[in-house]
Amino acid sequence: MSVERSIAIFSPGLLGGSLVKTIQQRMPGVEVRVWARRDEAVEEVKNLFPNVVASTDLAAVIQGASLALLCMPIQYMPGIARQMVACDLADDLIVTDVGSVKGQVVAELEPIFQPSKAGFLGSHPMAGSQHTGLAHSRGDLFHQAACILTPTGQTKTGHLGRLRTFWQKLGCRIQEMTPQQHDHCVARISHLPHCMAVLTTLAALKQDKRVLDSSAGGFRDTTRVAGGDPDMWAGILMQNRAEVVSSLQDAASVLLELVEMLQTMDEEALRRFLAQAKALRDLLPAV
Amino acid sequence: MSVERSIAIFSPGLLGGSLVKTIQQRMPGVEVRVWARRDEAVEEVKNLFPNVVASTDLAAVIQGASLALLCMPIQYMPGIARQMVACDLADDLIVTDVGSVKGQVVAELEPIFQPSKAGFLGSHPMAGSQHTGLAHSRGDLFHQAACILTPTGQTKTGHLGRLRTFWQKLGCRIQEMTPQQHDHCVARISHLPHCMAVLTTLAALKQDKRVLDSSAGGFRDTTRVAGGDPDMWAGILMQNRAEVVSSLQDAASVLLELVEMLQTMDEEALRRFLAQAKALRDLLPAV
Incomplete structure (x- = not known):
């Protein structure tokens, strides 16, 4: 049996939707609730997952949850966290996120939950796609993905172990780093490759895009991630700008x-x- | 029926071997011969392709061929071409290559065949892999690949049409450019992405390769081609250095x-x- 009884997911995009699918597959019996900002997104969730409680009412979604996952763009997380902490929270609530940058996120979110019995602890599952949105969500997105947890001196007793167990059940390999080590590491292994794919695309095609007619697998693979969402990536690169x-x-x-x-x-x-x-x-290793 | 009667392939690596497989599948009845520099390579060809004549004797392989394909590294092509032109060549022989750079290759090879009835015309099928060698050859390597032909004012009558037909039968989409346009185009769409994959790998991992433990699909795809053969790529980048x-x-x-x-x-x-x-x-287009 899982130690988590009710898991609340905030924002049903690619990651949020993939979390719902994977939790339903791998943690049967655990209640899943989804919060979305817009009514249309709530309807979409209800259509895709008939067994899931979905609502725009944040207080109703968080009530009684033992684990909450923030899956919206990083810049919106502090606002949501402040609404959350004003609600009736379970004493054992762990709030985590799936954001690609940690230094600033942890520095802002940890103090918000400090006065409550709940606690914040950062997560970064290294899983994604150049495609975004609920429609692209997959039940195998986290399979064998690295998931970096970023505990600090303020992390509450028991939270690290419970969060490790949660991500492991989803299929992740767990790593632990400080938020600063995390940002250094992912700048090199994820944000830099993203930038290089963007620069390769621009330098190859800006002058004359007809060269694309001669492209082969090398161009295709080297530039794949340049097709990612510009708004999301502008946020990530800006938040981690020193390391990038x-x-x-x-x-x-x-x-x-x-x-x-x-x-x-x-x-x-x-x-x-x-x-x-x-x-x-x-x-x-070869795949 | 094919217009080619006998096709001679010089050097059985990834491209040479894939040519043998594809010709056997798509041009039944056409004789295929393979020249290799080393006895061991000749044996390997005979084991893999029992119906193919393979030899280290260049004069025997080229005799009577209507099409010869040079598949060795670019820097060795002029030496092989000079040995070829000293042999007994069929009047209708077209010599082509599969090299990734054309300006220098065409400038060196075209004059070698000019005094004979045979003629040189450059080809560049945009197909390959980070893996090299006969063992990785595939019968579908050329399927829907772009193949750039580089005719000049010296190209002999009928040769361009025959070479187009040949590559089309192998599954390629044909493009035509001058050798100079070719080198500009592939610098952007192939050589630059290769360099950027190499630079991404070095900048990401040179300081501390442990960040690799957190890698995901973005790093994997963006850097895939950096696993290519350093000798081959040093030759290509050096030959096309101005455009690169x-x-x-x-x-x-x-x-x-x-x-x-x-x-x-x-x-x-x-x-x-x-x-x-x-x-x-x-x-x-998505694949």
Whole structure:
């Protein structure tokens, strides 16, 4: 039996919808409730998940929940958290999020819940898609995904263990970092690749998009994530801007090295440079 | 019935091997011969393709062929072409290649065949993989791939039409460009994405490769081609260095724009920048 009795999901997009599907599959008997801002979104949830309680009434959704997951864009989280803490919360409530940036989120949300018996603890399941919205949600989105938890000195007793158990039941591999380590790590492994896909698309096609007629798998894969939602990604990159800028500066520096090798025709150095990248990329297990 | 009677393939790697498989599937009745530099490679070909004549004897392989395909790294092509032209060549022989760079290749190879009745005409099927070697060859590698042909004022009568027909039978969509237009186009759509995948890998992992434990699909896809063969890619990038440097300089310039938006916290400009990339990337049909 699950230690969670009732799970409240705030905002039914790709991640929120995939959470509902996965919890229903993997945690039978646990009640799931969904809060959405708009009536239309509530109707969509009710149509897709007939067994789920869905409402625009935040107080009704959070009442009695043992776990609440914030799945809206990061910038809206503090406002929702302040509405939440004014409600009647269960003593054992853990509030977490699924946001891609942690430093600022944890710094803002943790103090909001500090005076209550509930507590905030950040989560970041490394799962997503260039597609967004409830319609793209999947029951296998979290399967074998890394999920980073970001406990702090203020994290309440028992919360870390319960949250680990929850994400593990959903199929995730758990990692723990401070919010700052998290932001450094995901800038390198997620935000930088996103930026590079965007830059590759622009540099390849801005002058003349007809070159697209000759494209093959290399262009397709290298630029796939540039099809992601611009509003969501503008929020993420802006929130993590210091770490993102630092990783982009490292990319600019290796770019200049590469240009230098080509201009001086140093084929031997170029071969070593490409071999170093290959050795690093080959560390990733094949799927 | 095919207009080609006997097709000679020089070097049985990923592309050479995939050519043998595809020709056997799609052009039944056409003789296929394979030349390899090493005895071991000849044996490997004979084991994989019992109906194919394979030899290290270049003169024997080219004799009577109506089409010869050069599939070795670009830098070895002129040497092989000079050995070829000293042999007994059929009057209707078309020599082509599958190399990723055309300006220098065409400038070197076309004059070698000019005095003979045979003629050179460049081809570039936009098909490949991060994996190389005969063992990875596939009968569907060319299916719906773009294939760029690079005729010049010296291209002999009838050769362009025959070569179009050949690649179409293999499943390719044909494009025609000058060798210079080709090198500009593939620098943007293929060589730049390759470089960006390499740079993303290095900038993400050089400092601390443990961030790889948190990687997801974005890093995987954006960096996939960085696993390609360093020797082959050093040759390609070096041969097309002027166009590659120019596209890298464009990438550096959009990179600096992005850093500037983040540093000045211009979220509105960032959103437009990401939306522009998304609009361009969305032009690519979904697979």
